[in-house]
Amino acid sequence: METFIVAPLIVGGVVAALGLLISILDGIVNNYGEVVVNINNHTKDLTVKGGAPLLRSLSQEKIFIPSACGGKGSCGACKAVINSDVGPLLPTETPYMSEEEKAGNVRLACQVKVKKDIDIEIPEELFNVREYNAVVESTRVMTYDIVELYLKLDQPVKFKAGMYMQLVIPSYKAKKKGDMSFKGTTMRAYSISSPPSDNQSAEFLVRAMPDGRGIATSYVHHHLEPGMHIQTIGPFGDFYLQENDTTMICIGGGSGMAPFRSILRHMKESNMMDREVWYFFGCRDYPDIYYLAEMRALEKEWPNFHCIFALSDQELHEPEEWDESVFGPRSAIIKGRIDHVVARYMKEEISPDSGFEAYLCGGPMMIKGCTIVLLEQGVSQDNIYYDEF
Structure with missing residues (x-):
């Protein structure tokens, strides 16, 4: 009986020790120190800790590249031109790249790790993207699967009609059996449905996933209530009104x-x-x-x-x-x-x-x-x- 009790404890201890050793070695071997991110030919230079994905390194410095999937590599939105040698395109990047983009050094910022000084190019308008702390003003059921979400922002937002913002989804627990839980933080993109004149607010239409298992949609539909706080980042996008007579x-x-x-x-x-x-x-x-x-x-x-x-x-x-x-x-x-x-x-x-x-x-x-x-x-x-x- 003692053998059955002691053996798992020994194995568990060995596994824990190996895990700690791997963590320590990883910190030593992959300690890249501080590196410089040169943006748009030194329009802005950032000194960041090496080893993190470019998307995260930039967001920590309050420069936000669009990422509808929150950096999971499944949306292909976080594209940037990288003029430094950061290795070949990864299999996670190629499905989202045209031949022209491949030839033009376009990469997914969530898939490229910043291990040394790096030169990148991003659209100038991304310097105007901000992080907003918002309060839920109201939620309104529009159909059986669509909710209208209206947020009050802590500062005015300037955007063109048709653009989108990203909702930052925090950890949450299921309210009842069968509901979804989520651990961590992610982001999802939603078009703004309010007009630009309403610049102290942002309104979104959030549709539930057919299986009810969407991380962001489950949070909005089943957890967000008036008075709660949520972060949103933006504005982003090139889908907006073109002013002409057609x-x-x-x-x-x-x-x-x-x-x-x-x-x-x-x-x-x-x-x-x-x-x-x-x-x-x-x-x-x-x-x-x-x-x-x-x-x-x-x-x-x-x-x-x-x-x-x-x-x-x-x-x-x-x-x-x-x-x-x-x-x-x-x-x-x-x-x-x-x-x-x-x-x-x-x-x-x-x-x-x-x-x-x-x-x-x-x-x-x-x-x-x-x-x-x-x-x-x-x-x-x-x-x-x-x-x-």
């Missing part, structure tokens, strides 16, 4: 409503209502529709604005009560896949005289299908802007 074709789905809501509210506030806008929003069924009354009210105030909700499911569950004074006629809801609906309207309803500019926000399959339609209808690839998630 006809806008906007296509979204799910939480892809967010950037368009920011853009439309900004356009109305800025008296840009001479511009023609066609907004197509794809849903599966009636329960997926939200902000419908708001869009119908906007149509009445803005004659050049047209909003079409398209429902793709074969069997639809129409609500028993329908207030036409709020929602408009049932016929205003089109049945069909979003790319088919867009194609029909562009062929039959929308004049090409002013030229086209297209904005797409949603999942990859929706974006792919609608891009094909847009190109077939004569929209230039250079005039198609994407926010894919």
Whole structure:
């Protein structure tokens, strides 16, 4: 009996000792000391402790590169040009790199460790990215899987309509059996749905993952409450309103409503209502529709604005009560896949005289299908802007 008790204790002690020894050796062997990060030809030089990923080294110095996955190497967003020899591209980087980017020394900042002095290039606008301490002002259930999150910020934020910010998700424990728990800290990117004029706040639309297991979405849907504190970083992104006179074709789905809501509210506030806008929003069924009354009210105030909700499911569950004074006629809801609906309207309803500019926000399959339609209808690839998630 004593053997069965003592043996595991001995093995455990040996394992613990080996772990400690490895930790000590790692600290000695991989002690890179202080290294210098030269940014944009000495526009800014940082002295950091060597050995950490570039993404983390920069964020610790309050320079934030976009990273929708929180530095896990699964989003491909944290790209930077690295002009120093940091070794070959890793298998975790290559799926996110075009041939042009590979030739141009583009790397993922979360995958490159800073082991010696390093020269990098990043967009100048990233120097304006800030970290904000926010208080949850409100959370509002919009559909069975989408929550509107409204935050009050500790300082004003300056952004263009259509850009996004990153929510910093802390550790949390499951409230009940079957719920998700998370240990550590990560970040997730969400488009800002509030207009730039509301610069002391930030509003987001957060859609739950289909399996309910999303780290960030579970936290927002099941843990965040009014009065709680959360950090957010931004703004980021090159998906924003281009100011010209072309006809806008906007296509979204799910939480892809967010950037368009920011853009439309900004356009109305800025008296840009001479511009023609066609907004197509794809849903599966009636329960997926939200902000419908708001869009119908906007149509009445803005004659050049047209909003079409398209429902793709074969069997639809129409609500028993329908207030036409709020929602408009049932016929205003089109049945069909979003790319088919867009194609029909562009062929039959929308004049090409002013030229086209297209904005797409949603999942990859929706974006792919609608891009094909847009190109077939004569929209230039250079005039198609994407926010894919």
